[in-house]
Structure formats: structure tokens, C-alpha cells
Amino acid sequence: MARESVASQFWQAVSEGDDSRAEALVAQLGAEDVPSLTEQLRSTQPDIRWWAARALAQVGDARAVSGLAGALADPEVAVRAVAVRALAQLSSRCPDPVRTCLPAMAALLRDPDGLVRQAAADALALCGEDAVPLLAEILARGSAPERSRAAYALRKMACLPAAVVLYRYLDDENLLVRTHAYEGLDDLGYLENTLLLP
Structure with missing residues (x-):
């Protein structure tokens, strides 16, 4: 399956609300998809931002850290939660850039939403x-x-x-x-x- 085809199928599944298919396709994305996924963190659609962060947790690298750090302030609860978890997962692959995000991640321990507070605590634990x-x-x-x-x-x-x-x-x-x-x-x-x- 061509790389462009995987990415396009992934976004098609997201647009159709087919979460199971989108999740299955996340595993087939690769490092070459990181720039476009990072760009989608700025989408006007919360579902697109959520799935971009979710995919970056799987395939992201240092190039994704800045975009995910920005998503920690996303107006959507679910996006903030998935972004902090994604940064935690990136911490094992690119610890140095994620280390600079730790204060922003810790700030979510006082987020107004309990889901985000819990995600932040779990994420900080993963950062070791x-x-x-x-x-x-x-x-x-x-x-x-x-x-x-x-x-x-x-x-x-x-x-x-x-x-x-x-x-x-x-x-x-x-x-x-x-x-x-x-x-x-x-x-x-x-x-x-x-x-x-x-």
C-alpha cells in the first residue's frame, strides 16, 4: 500500500467517523507523515486535531513536539488530554525536546477538567x-x-x-x-x- 494511500485512507476514516479503521491505520503511518500530521494539529475541526495528536503519539518524533506542546492549550478537553499523552509517549523516543515541555505538561495537573488532570498525571508518570x-x-x-x-x-x-x-x-x-x-x-x-x- 503506498504511503500516500495510507495517509489518505486514514483521514478518510477520520472524516467518516470510523474510529476502528482510523485506529488500525495509525499503525501503518510512518515518519514521513509527521509533518502533515503536525500541520493538522492546527485544524479548525477538533476531531482532526485529536486524531493528529493520536497518530503522532504512535509515529511522531522531535519534529512533532512543538506542535503537541501547543495543543496542551487546545480549547477541547479531549485534544488537551491526547496531546499530553502523546508527549509522554514521545519522551522515550526523543527525551530532550519533551523534557522542555514538562512544566507545561505539569500545568495541566490544575486543568479545569478532570480527564485532562488525570491524563497529565499519567503522562508525567510515563516520563519517568x-x-x-x-x-x-x-x-x-x-x-x-x-x-x-x-x-x-x-x-x-x-x-x-x-x-x-x-x-x-x-x-x-x-x-x-x-x-x-x-x-x-x-x-x-x-x-x-x-x-x-x-
Whole structure:
């Protein structure tokens, strides 16, 4: 199947509202489709923007990071949510440019919509150790809801640098922060070995 044919079939499926077919075609897109997908992040149609971000999560590279970062401020809830997830997925392929987006991604922890807040917390967890210092800062100075989501993200990382941060919050006044700290350390088996934590 020619590359142009895959891209055109993908957009045809999107325009027809055939989500299953569009999703199947995402896997057949390639790096050569990144510029046109990035361009579609500026479409006037929310569905087009959503699918562009979704496809970039799969095939995007450093060229897509700036466009996806801009989509974090999209007026549509679903587009903001998929954009932050896409950046998280790109973090494993092009960590340096995504690292510069971490503050904007973390800002979505206080988004008005719960779907976006959850997507941001999950995305920051996927970014791994690069996001630990930023999440530690939020835990130290953020609002109560932001702190809860930051603790959740650190717990979900399940790595030693996150555990070191969570250890400081085992006695936090915020019940959710305490719970995430306790369960995160327990999941890693560190509650019995806290003296070994730096």
C-alpha cells in the first residue's frame, strides 16, 4: 500500500467517523507523515486535531513536539488530554525536546477538567525520572489537588528516585498524598528498607 494511500485512507476514516479503521491505520503511518500530521494539529475541526495528536503519539518524533506542546492549550478537553499523552509517549523516543515541555505538561495537573488532570498525571508518570524534580517541587509547594496528583504520578513511576521523594511524605497532612506515598513505597518493598534510601 503506498504511503500516500495510507495517509489518505486514514483521514478518510477520520472524516467518516470510523474510529476502528482510523485506529488500525495509525499503525501503518510512518515518519514521513509527521509533518502533515503536525500541520493538522492546527485544524479548525477538533476531531482532526485529536486524531493528529493520536497518530503522532504512535509515529511522531522531535519534529512533532512543538506542535503537541501547543495543543496542551487546545480549547477541547479531549485534544488537551491526547496531546499530553502523546508527549509522554514521545519522551522515550526523543527525551530532550519533551523534557522542555514538562512544566507545561505539569500545568495541566490544575486543568479545569478532570480527564485532562488525570491524563497529565499519567503522562508525567510515563516520563519517568525526568519528571521527578518537577513533581517533587509540586509536592512541596502545590495546591492540595496538585500535590495529590503529583504523588500519584510518582507512585506510578515505581522507581527509586520517585520513592526517595515519596518517603518524605509518609506523614503528610493530605490523606491522598500519604496514601500514594505509603502504597508506592510498599509496592517497591521499600517500607521495610527505608534506611537504605538516600
